Amino acid sequence: MKAVGIVVEYNPFHNGHLYHLQETKKKTGADCVIAVMSGNFLQRGEPALVSKWARTSMAISAGVDLVIELPYTFAVQSAERFATGAVALLDALYCAELCFGSENGEIEPFLQAVQTIKRQQSRYNQSIQQALKDGMSYPQAVTYACRQLEMKEIDLAQPNNILGFSYVKAIIEQKSAMVPQTIQRIASGYHDEVFSHPWIASATSLRKALNGAIEALEHISPYIPFSTKKALEKYYAVYGTFHRWEPYFPFLKYRIMTSEESDLQSIVGVDEGIEYRLKQAITEAETFEQFLHSVKTKRYTWTRLQRMCVHILTHFKKEQMNGIKSPSYIRLLGMSDNGRLYLQMIKKRLSLPLVTTVSRLQKDVIYQQEKKAVAAYTAIFSETTRIQALKEEYATPPVHFNSCK
Structure with missing residues (x-):
């Protein structure tokens, strides 16, 4: 079986994500899609709209075969460290390819950009440091450094492009055998806050439209699969909220x-x-x-x-x-029948322990921080609901979708 990896947050899973998933399967011809997904707090420093278990259910229902958690220590980080953790996990699971969405849509410019910076690493680093001293933000400093190198291959001011660049860079630096691929984003931008397409909208605009209220769910229904809508309804019925800052x-x-x-x-x-x-x-x-x-x-x-x-x-x-350089375990959040079959095929070759329950991780330094993140995420609940949510974290088995049902 051939596996392809994707790096996701699904906050929430929407039609644009479904398009990326379907195009990934077409482009790579993979038999198994493995998603590395952020947990309860996300790369941009936000609490996830709903828990990782609810988002895993959305993913598996939509056709993802395996969902693996990207630990907090890599998930809530800048693009480079975020990519380092995600690539390491996908590589450990023997993915043949990694396919990401980008504003650019072609993989060759990403490869060229990484090589350009690699050849002029010292000058690139100096340009970034100078830009930061001049008061620029880090994204602005990266853009400035690329201009100093007269790098025209790709616009790293675009959020998905800079993530894609970071994935390609991590693959090369980790000497991974994975082949990077990219699919162009369609219809909406990463930060778009309004709906401008009949069925595609950014996750940002969907969260803004919801604004923590279940009553707004019908308003965003054209932009999400039915399985996402049901998962959001179920979560709100149990926990009485959608998470926001x-x-x-x-x-x-x-x-x-x-x-x-x-x-x-x-x-x-x-x-x-x-x-x-x-x-x-x-x-x-x-x-x-x-x-x-x-x-x-x-x-x-x-x-x-x-x-x-x-x-x-x-x-x-x-x-x-x-003290944390790379992931120390693979935490399985969900799987399809096909994903289970793939795990059976590779499990004896895994270089990292595959974890389905966290009891064996109590002394792991990465999981120690994960426990704090879970405690923080559930702090807004009533005491009874909080206890229930904590039990979910420690006792929930991987979500399983039986394709025969």
Whole structure:
């Protein structure tokens, strides 16, 4: 069996994701699709709309064969570290190819861009450092460095392009045998906040339309598969909410107000004295959005600040992250019959332990942080519901979709 890997968040799974999934199968001819998916907190520093179990159900129902969790320590990170973890897991599962969506739509420019930067790595790094010193954000600094190299292969200012570039770079650096492929995004941009197509919309616009309310579900129905709609309805019926940042703000506020500046400075992402801005702004902010507006600077993008806030919320320290270079286990969240067959075929060759229950991970440093993330994610529930959600994390077996039913 030939497997292809994809890197996803499915927040939530929508028609654009379905298009990517179907085109991936066509382009690669793979027998098995393996998705590495972020857990309860996402790359842009946001709580996932619904839990990883609900999003796994969406994925398996739509045709993904295996869903593997990208650990928090790689998921809530910049593109480079995010890609490092995802590529390592897909490579460990013997994927022949990795297929990602991009604004560019052709793989050759990505390969050329990686080689261009590799040849001029020192100059590239110096340009980024100079741009950061000049007050640019990191994405702006990358764009500036590419211009300095007169790199015309690809526009790395585009969010999916920079993720795709990071996947290709990670494949090369890890000496993986995986072949990178890409499919062009259609109809909507990554950050689009309005609907501009009859059946394709960005996840950003879908979350904005929902705004935490089940009543808005009918409004987004044309843009999501029926299985996604049912999964969202089921989650809301059990937990009474769709997750967004505002309900977590009181917990973040408590963390910041009861921490010394030196304590905050030890947290991942808290650099260059921004801990003083955090302490100053938190006392007057009434909402999370107001707080971020108060802290935001030219260098600190909204996404970078959100990631920082998630790390404060989950108490993720720099010394912890610095000790983690690659994933230490493969956590299986869901599978189809076809996915089960593929695992049976490769399981004796796996270089990382395949985990279906987390009892064996209690001493694993990566999973220690995962436990904190779960505790933070479930903190907004009532006590009874929170206990139920924690049990789900520790006792839920992988979601299984029987294609014969």
